[in-house]
Amino acid sequence: MSWGEVDTGLTPAVGAETGRRLDARRVLLLLGFVIVLLSGVRWITAAPDLTSSGTYGAALRLAVPILLAALGGLYSERTGVANIGLEGMMILGTWFGAWGGWQFGATWGVLLGILGGTAGALVHAVATVSFGVNQIVSGVAINLLAAGVARFLSVVAFTGAGGGATQSPQVTSTLPRITVPVLAGGSFFGWESPDVLGWLERQHWFLVSDVSAMFRGFMVSLSILTVITLLLVPVTYLFLWRTRLGLRMRSAGENPWAAESLGVRVYTMKYIGVLISGALSGLAGAFLVMETAGIYREGQTGGRGFIGLAAMIFGNWRPTGALAASGLFGYTDALNLRSDPAVHALLLLAAIALVGLGAWYLYRRRFIGGSVALALGVLAFVWYALTDSIPRQFVFITPYVATLIVLAVASQRLRMPTYDGITFRKGEQIS
């Protein structure tokens, strides 16, 4: 399974079996199990941040740009265009978001951020769809170009006005936020409501408090962009799987020649897919500026475009999958920022999970995978037990390591759109 290679059946997928697809019930079961595990570890390690509402709130906030990138990638890849340039489009989103927010206000910032990302996507679309340039090459080039453009524009627009080559002036305008009343203490027409979930959380009861904290985290100080992003998940599903345009877009990725023979305008479908991916990445960038930093800073995106890509892959190119995966990555990102003891506790969690996974593999007679997982689990536990904290630099790389692990475990059971990454030229038949 790889961009640009159609499965000809010649290369049996590395070590693959015809795996059962991850269906909703199993996922929910897994999720429940994870929550219980987390609560347990929190209780053992007395690292409240592992499951605090603050962490969950941060997780949600950090998951948003990843989710937007993942959804964006989804639109593009479902039409058959691999988009590695999401990071670059996000960078453009951060820059134009900051500039727009600084000059005209938050709403304009968001809109301009979206436009910036779309502009980058347009270049990618022209290169890959109209000219047939290799999609990965173009994506990589977009990333380089976007970084350069952002730097140049910063020098031109920000120096001498309160910013510089690598950062913008402070963006003071903000977007509206919502806090749910009663459950999470939001104000309801001026009345300060009680914070039921918050109270539950503070009791530190095993599991109950953790679950309350999780829900509360999702209800406090929600940005309107977060709500929009979450709504995009079902919207994307309905759009791509239940509408006429969505079917045609997906056909461009599943069999563009069939689509063409039926009168579908494949090039147009691809353009739409790529442009939407740019718009969403741009929105992600604007979100990063408006909601997390209040400023444009070079390198702000921190690879989230790629993590979003990984979330899309891990989510099996489906919106709900992307949501789950982004949630996971957002969580690791949040822990990273919030507290060292929590990351340290994560080691214990990883140890337990790896040992569990190893045992499961061994039970299913996959000896190599099982022993590797077990060995890693033991190592993780030893590391946890012998240290008090993890060095700062390692904390920084947690999301990237998490991404690698997730991809390593999951890559084979996944199914990408059939002709994703293959260059389609009108009129040329592949066989």
Next chain:
Amino acid sequence: MKRWRTRLLWLLVPVSAIVLAVAVSSLVLLSIGESPVDAFRSMFRYGTQANSVASMINRAVPLFVAGLAVAIGFKMNLFNIGVEGQYRIATLLAAAAGAAVTLPAPLHIAFIMLVAMVVGAAWASIAGVLKVKRGVHEVVSTIMLNSIATGLVAYLLANHLRKPAAGSELLIATPQIPPSGQLGPLTQLGGEDLRSFLLLAIVLGVAVYVLIWRTRFGYDLRASGINPDAARVSGVDPNKMIMRTMLLSGAIAGLIGMSDLFGFFHAYTLDVPTGIGFDGIAVALVGLNHPVGIAIAALVFGWVDRAAQILDLQGVPKEVIIITKGVIIFSVVIAYEIVRRLVLSQEVKTAAEETRRLEEEKETVAA
């Protein structure tokens, strides 16, 4: 089709790239109220000075090595974006290792290079193993590994490989490599050192060319890139090929920092340039994955970087050249596609005509 006509078409690729790049940059400069003519003139004047030539070559050498590393991957359809991380961690460990031993001069240099190549290959092998064993696409995994490498380098440098701080010294660096592990300049141009690693880089370029185009391994590598199924059927083991390519690419990536290390820094400090890995990708693309093209592209990029230094003094933001470089990259890849298709369709047409002629000849002979 006539040979020279094909050559001419291919020449269109770099020419159109430069023309477009200059045009777009001029537009950008005009839009911020600067004069493109003045900018280019001063760049040219500054850039053709003797010391600028030396600086250009010095900048081009690491870019060239980076381009080679990336191109080897590209030729096999492997996108080793992790060149950046590979060379950083390789340079760090090579510098630390080089400072920890003393050997006679040529051996010392060789040792440092060896360490760099081994570390670079090892880091790249992680992505290779993930691809071969778990089917993880190398683009995402190498990018993740870049960030992980950054963290690892910071950690190692701050905690283990740092030279003991003398008094209130704030410099974070590995200990200095003794003189036997240093390379003096080849010569001086206009007062600027021309770093000696240039010679080794040339040797490397020749070696890569020979390896890829003249050996059995190179044939297998190129075949795997052109048609992996046909290569498999012809006997190439895909997993071994992926691993070997990643290792080779990583090993060469490890050498990216050597020119600066041997010729200037003699230690791994926070000033060691970063980002060369990404520029290397650009250079490989513009150089169309061929050592000669990569060399030219590296020199062009090196020149542009150097010549643009003068712009700051004139109040023109030198970052405009980043846009220039970006336009060059895109123009090259797009023009390449167009020209490639033109040449191919021409070839098909000529071959069909020739074949017709041959068939008619055969019939008249038989008659």
Next chain:
Amino acid sequence: MAERAPAVELKGITKTFPGVVANDDVNLAVQPSEIHAVVGENGAGKSTLMKILYGMLRPDSGTILMDGHEVHFRSPKDAIAAGIGMVHQHFMLATNFTVLENVVLGSEPAHAGALDFGRARARIRELSESHGVPLDPDRLTEDLAVGERQRVEIVKVLFRGARILILDEPTAVLVPQEVVELFGQLRELKEQGVTIIFISHKLDEVLEIADSITVIRDGHTVTTVKPEDVTARQLAELMVGSDLPIPETRESTVTEEVLLSVQGLGVRVGERWALEDATFDIHHGEVVGIAGVEGNGQRELIEALIGLRKPDTGTVVLAGTDMTEWSTRRRRENGLGYIPEDRQGRGLLLPSPLWENTMLGHQTLYPFARGPWINKKGARQQTEHLIHEYGVMTPGPDTSALALSGGNQQKLIVGREMTAAPKVLIAAQPTRGIDVGAQAAVWELIREARALGLALLLISADLEELIGLSDTLYVILRGRLVAEVDPAAVTPEELGSYMTGATKAGAA
């Protein structure tokens, strides 16, 4: 006497591509509600003509008339709107889509952009029942068998209200039993007033189903005849313009020496056995043929023999040496040759010059390599030798492989494999999709090699080829070799029924 205007008429159609004239003043007239066959050999111009009729290509000159009125198609959409539907030879289906999604794509019933699944399902069920083409709209296309997928293609065109159906080589992937089913469906459609254009080069089928036959050769219309007025042999001669070669072999050249011995070979894919307990020998000078519908284990058998896939059971012994554990390279180097069924996908490096293609599969041996170096001069010389010996029409050894026609590409591949003097040669679909001249050449090459002692494994869907060339003939079904038949005595119909399991071996 007033004659009804033809449902479709193509007049004076000419179409040229760079270097080749595909259609030269072609005329075709199809009466309403008739099944009209268009026959011609590979490369005669039938596909191009149909693509023009379907709006995928624009003719350089000529007119298209429907019911006597001139029409212009700028794209398939126009043709579809005019009631023309095309069932392609290579199915145009998205395997990840359901049957419903594949059928409605491009003509979806919808409310304000949202797909109306109910209406779609109902219509598909209605069409499939009324036309005798059973289909379940919610099944995943990937799970369908070949014959079922063809039904999807048919319903696809019916869904769009096609009154004129173009079927491009529809029986190429079907076995005699499925062909019977298809013909039944076509007759049913004819009853409903549908006009059918049937492109084929399988003359006996054409004679059976068609009401009228047009022969095309080298881009020209030769003539139009009625099936009752002509024999298959005459048709073939019209198609080719000269005597048709027959793939008959003369005397037996089989010896006692066993060159390839396969014992109990089995390959498991997931839960099921794709290949099970395959056992056969190939002797020096023998052609062993394996007949079977695509997807019954042939691919796994070939991959296990070549070394691309590790068998779960069994052994493969080449000239006395057990090579079951060997890598592909080692097998190639030790006398195993392979002519792949997908020559462009597995046999050639298309953008590369011919001399690099001659090396493919033999790149570690002399004259292509000397030690670790490749020997360009040797490769070019060898290529020139191939070009002359095997009649590959090309300007020279530096031409790119993709500039060659399919027939010449195949000749190159056959030539390169044979010159390597293999002990055993595996040939998969060696004459698929190439013109009759090249086909005859390949058959002759196989016969010659056989006479010189080559052991050949022939895996093909061309029943005539199998019957004509094989000394020993097996049938593969669901991964097992279920029958051995005598090629001198068996007929294509009998062979076909073994292939589908209609007849079980041993049932008298």
